[in-house]
Amino acid sequence: MSDAIKQKELEDNKLAGAGEYRYGFHTVIDEDKPPKGLNEDTVRLISARKKEPEWMLEWRLKAFRHWQKMQEPSWPNFEYGPIDYQDIYYYAAPKQKNASPASLAEVDEELLKTFDRLGIPLSEQKRLSGVAVDAVFDSVSVGTTHQGELAKHGIIFCSFSEAVTHHPELVKKYLGSVVPYADNFYAALNSAVFSDGSFCYIPKGNRCPLELSTYFRINSENTGQFERTLIVAEEGSYVSYLEGCTAPTRDTNQLHAAVVELIALDNAEIKYSTVQNWYSGDKEGKGGIYNFVTKRGKCAGVNSKISWTQVEAGSAITWKYPSVILQGDNSQGKFYSVALTNNRMIADTGTKMVHIGKNTKSTIVSKGISSDFAHNSYRGLVKIMPTADGARNFSQCDSMLVGNNCSANTFPYIEVKNNTAVLEHEASTSKINAEQMFYLRSRGLDLEESISLIINGFCKDVFKELPLEFSVEAVKLLEMKLEGSVG
């Protein structure tokens, strides 16, 4: 690590110590940024920049035409400023000296530095051995590590653009098969203008030797980020996938509307973990990312498993419901979530579990922590279709309120159309237990340490589902976020 980066890291740590957002810096870099606005030409332009085949453009245009007919959803119990879809840059790519770097060594130093500063080392010699990273900067993927090693196992892990070029048959087959372009307003928008993302294909019987991960960075101002992730796990395969995200501190709201599709075939298992730390706006709620994301997995095969684990600590508004369609018999869906909101953040998150196959199982564990003026909602759906004999669901959603100006809501929808199903749902809302606090304080822990310890205990069920490195990071993130907001 160069001295300059070290210096910057020290500054970042100082910021973090003061409870500020440490990833709020902005990288100065030349950009290829076509003008603002959204129309068919924008869609064509994005497609052309990415040198996409005709079928891809057709699909985008179909989505765009459908999106024009759709209405922005109005049902949430929060308000956000009107989004002017014509006032957004839909494509922003850092200009690189070498237009298509053949390897990471050829990627611009400024970009590598940015990711270094974010704690995501891309340069070959510094990489952690256990994780392969696809780094997405604004609208493009700047590099993917460990591709060679993964290729030896037949695993495809690349940016979405590369996948469209090199593996069109796979993309054609699975794109939109879980989240159709007409699914919802933001999914349709994403389908029309998505710029990049990650594609991952695990062949039959293969256990992916590395943790795969994508790191999303929004850098450019007034851009929307629309990435798309598609993971296909063939029969009997296994993959664990991580996702992280940050953005610079800005006064204006930025839109992030991603789509993630997971497909697990017979006996396959996908673990998807997210640590979301987009810029969440300042104390008065100015600025921050609108995180309106559609994530859905399909357990298409028998005995398949999909699990979503998320730590939502950023964004001005988080609005997402990672879901699982349990189609294969004996398939399992899991959802573990910690949503931490402070200042004026809003989180409306939860999951949908749709049981179609026989003996399908789902588990939902959701923990919401709300402080300052934040609103935290759990909204979930458990649906048992008539065909889902012997379905089983367990849901638990707990909320913790820190302070008297925040709110915690739960909206669990349970729809059962089969009498052999067994469901349990429980939810609680409370504040930090005064006796526990007193106990810790009497043992010499200070106020913040005590709160942090209690909150960690509260979220433990979720943290233990995260891969080790992420788990450590998540704990730290929570501590950092809560600092100064209590007491």
Next chain:
Amino acid sequence: MMTQQLPLNIEGLEQYQSKLESASGAWLKAFRQKAFDQWSAIGMPTLKDEEWKYLSLADLVNRRFQIATHHKLIEDKQFENYRDKGDINIVLVNGVLWGELSDLKHLPAGLTVSSLDAALAHNNAEIQDTITKLVPNDTKAFLWMNQALFLDGVCVQVAKNAVIEPVVHIIHVTSGIAPETIVFPRTFISVGEAAQVNILESHICFEPVSYLSNAVTDMRIASNAVVAYCKAQAEAHQAVHVGTTRIWQEKGSSLDSFSFNHGGLLTRNNLSILIKGEGTHTIMNGLYGLNGNQQVDNHTLLDIQHPNCTSYQLYKGLLNDKSRAIFNGKIYVHAVAQKTNAYQLNKHLLLGKEARVDTKPQLEIFADDVKCTHGATIGQLSQEEIFYLQSRCITQQMAIQLLSKGFIDDIINTIKNDSIRGKLSRLLLKRFPEVL
């Protein structure tokens, strides 16, 4: 205004309205007119309304209705069996108070019963104040329709410090109507400071006829009063019952409420309780035993606007055949309502192969020093429990009966009054002879 399309198809509406108008005072006239305008403007709810997401009224909208004009009890043998001599029976036929059938002559001290029409004619400020101030809840359309078109009702008042020992049994009976009739049973209850009373409100019909009952009950509970209130719905098999119950609870009062749903093809209950004072205690229990094609939709709202309140809610459903239950329980805790303890539980036992449940327990909490939990379970009888009983020489049929009865008794036994509990048990037994 009359030419515009009304939300429901009602024959002879204009005539009926002009009759209503000529018979009522200025306040009531204005009140009805306002409600009518609101009702015409809002229309009937559809599946797109969040509060009506699971209950379709399409069938209702396509039917042609008329409004009940005769108010006479026809079938009286079963009716006599239903009521108890020991209670104070107040009988309304098709929404009109029927003095001959009621025990109005020997009312205990502190209890006043009059027709709502008469009470409103005397410009009773308390009633006017309460029914205007109680916020409309999720059944706005039905509430406004009732306010616009109700003919009469009953007004029950319990004086300050009065303790009424016998059960006050308000019986809304539907009788002698042509098919496709609408009735508007309306009840107003006011319980004075520190008074105590047990109230049972029954909605019954012993004739096989199809009708719509649009019932509204408003209750104001003054400070420190203790009220047990049970609503028992045993309408005809073909009937549609939409009930709106709005309760206003003042400081230190205690309410033990029970909602019993039993008859009717399609039932929607909206129970909303407003907590308007500190330190109240509220119990909201409910039971629905359904079979055939019955549908029951229970929406409850507890709106806690003051600190130090407690509430317990347990709703249980026993679903046979193709029946369908919907539950939506909302607890809303305002920021000032610190030290609230609220518990909510919704349990279903699915006996029928095609039974269906949609449940949504919902918490909205804006205060931090609270303890709120909710839960929901859905399941069938445990095979292990049945096996255990069989291994003790109990037949399978008997084992199922025992377990189902256990499931129901758990909630029925929360009713403290013997007379009320007895009546509900008898109703259940009649409907589920093979199960219970």
